[in-house]
Amino acid sequence: MSDSVLAFNSIAFHYQTGKKKEAVSIFDGIDFRVNDGEFVSIIGPSGSGKSTIFRLVTGLENPAAGEIFLNGKKTENRLGQVGYMPQQDLLMPWRTIKENAVLPLEIKGMKKAEAESRVLQLLDDFGLKGVEDKYPGDLSGGMRQRVSFLRSILSGSNILLLDEPFSALDAITRLSMQEWLLAQWQKWKKTILFITHDVDEALFLSDRIFVLTGRPNHQLTEVTVPLGRPRTVRDLSRPEVVTLKEQLIDQLRSKELS
Template identity: 70%
Template sequence: MNKPVLEFNKVTFNYRQNQDPILDRIDLHIQEGELVSIIGPSGSGKSTIFRLITGLEQPSEGDILVNGENSINRLGTVGYMPQQDLLMPWRTVLENAVLPLEIKGMKKEEAKVRVKELLEDFGLKGQENALPSNLSGGMRQRVSFLRTILSGSNILLLDEPFSALDAITRLSMQEWLIQQWIKWKKTILFITHDVDEALFLSDRIFVLQQKPITIIQEVTIPLGRPRTIRDISNPEIVSLKEQLIDQLRTKVSI
C-alpha cells in the first residue's frame, strides 16, 4: 500500500481570532501517486486548503504533515500551479521554465540544458525563444506545468489550471495532464469547479460543503486506468455526476 504524503490531522483554521472557523477539526489523507480533485461551491474553502498546504497559512489547531514531516515552514515543499500562469512577459519560454532551477542555485546554462531536454515532452519544442504573448493558452499552461514539475516536489497543487481555456483545448490539456502524471509519478491535488473534469481525472474526489467544514466527503471514482473521456459516459459515472451536481446545488446560496 502506498504511504501517505499529505495529511491533515484534526486541522482547524480561521483567518481572524473570534471568527467562526473555515475548517473545524478536519482530517484529510492523500496517498503517494494519487490524483485527487477538490470540488465545492465558491467560498467553500478550497483555496484555503491549498494555502495551508503550501505554508502561506498555518492551522489554528491540528497538524499538517507533508511527506511524513510536521513542519511549520512548508514553503517550497510542494509544487504549486495557480489558475493564472504567472509567466514573466519579458522572459522567453526557456527563460520562464528555468526559473525554479535558478532559484535553487543551478547555474543558468546548466538549467537551460536541463529544460531543453524536456521541451518536446511538454509540446514546446521549437517555442523556446517565444514570448508568452505569442503562445496559445494551452501552451502557456504547459510552460507553467513544466515550471511546477521543476520545483522538484513529489506533490503538485493545481488550482483550476484549465478554467480559462476553451472546451476543446481544456479537454486536450486534461488528457495531456494524465499522461504527464503517469510519466512523472507525482501526487496531484487538483481544484476544479467542473464535475466532468474531476470525474475524468481523479482517483478520488473531495467534496467540500459550506463553511465551517467539519468533514470532507470522499468519493472514489469507479473507473480503472488507462481511461478515455468516453468513459465518463458510463451509466455508473453519469449517475455519480448527477448525485454530485445535486449535492453541490443544495449548498449554493443564491
C-alpha cells in the first residue's frame, strides 16, 4: 500500500432501481491499486461501472462494503480530496476564462488578488495566455478543456480523475490534446485515472489499462501497455500494440453483445 495513492479493497456497490427498489449490483468485491505518478485508463462496455468508480473515488457515492484509501489512508469523507475533469468542461459562460480558472482557489478561501495572480502565472503553460479576459463561448472545445484541466490542477490534489474529456473533439484536435495532456502529466507529476471508450486513446496515454467486463464486476482485468516513454502516436502501429488492441476490442465487443 505504501506506493499506491489510490486503492480499492474488496469494494461492493449497488444501485437501487425501479418501483420495487431492486438492487442492481455493479461491483462485488473488486480490488485495485493506482501508484504514485501512474497514468491508468479505464475501459469497458456502457453501464459496466466506469463512472461509478469515479463517483466512489470522489465521495459522491459510498460503497456498500469494502474500503477506499487515498494516499495510503482509509478515507470516509472524500469530497474535495481529488481533482476532477468531466466530459463537459462545465465552465460558467458568464465568467471570463480567468474567473473560471480561479474557482477552485476561491472555494478554498484564497483571496481574489492572490488567486488571480496564481492563475495568471500558469496561463502560458496551459496555452491560454492572451485569452484570460475572453468568455468560454469565444474559445474552441480544445481550449475550453485546457481551462478545465487547469482547474483540476488548481484543486491541489495529486490525484486527477478525467472522465472522457476529449470525446466531443474532432479527431485532429483530440490527438493534439492527448499529446498536450501527456506533456502536462509529465510536467506536473500527477497521478491520472482516465475514462475512455477509445482503445487507441487508452493505449497511447496509459501505463496500465483497467478493463471492466460487465455487471457485476468481481475483479478488474489489468493490462500493462508495452510502450516506453516518451512515445508518439506512430508507436500504436507496433505489432505488439496492434495485437493487444485487437484483444481488447474483442473482449469489449463480446461483453457488449452478451
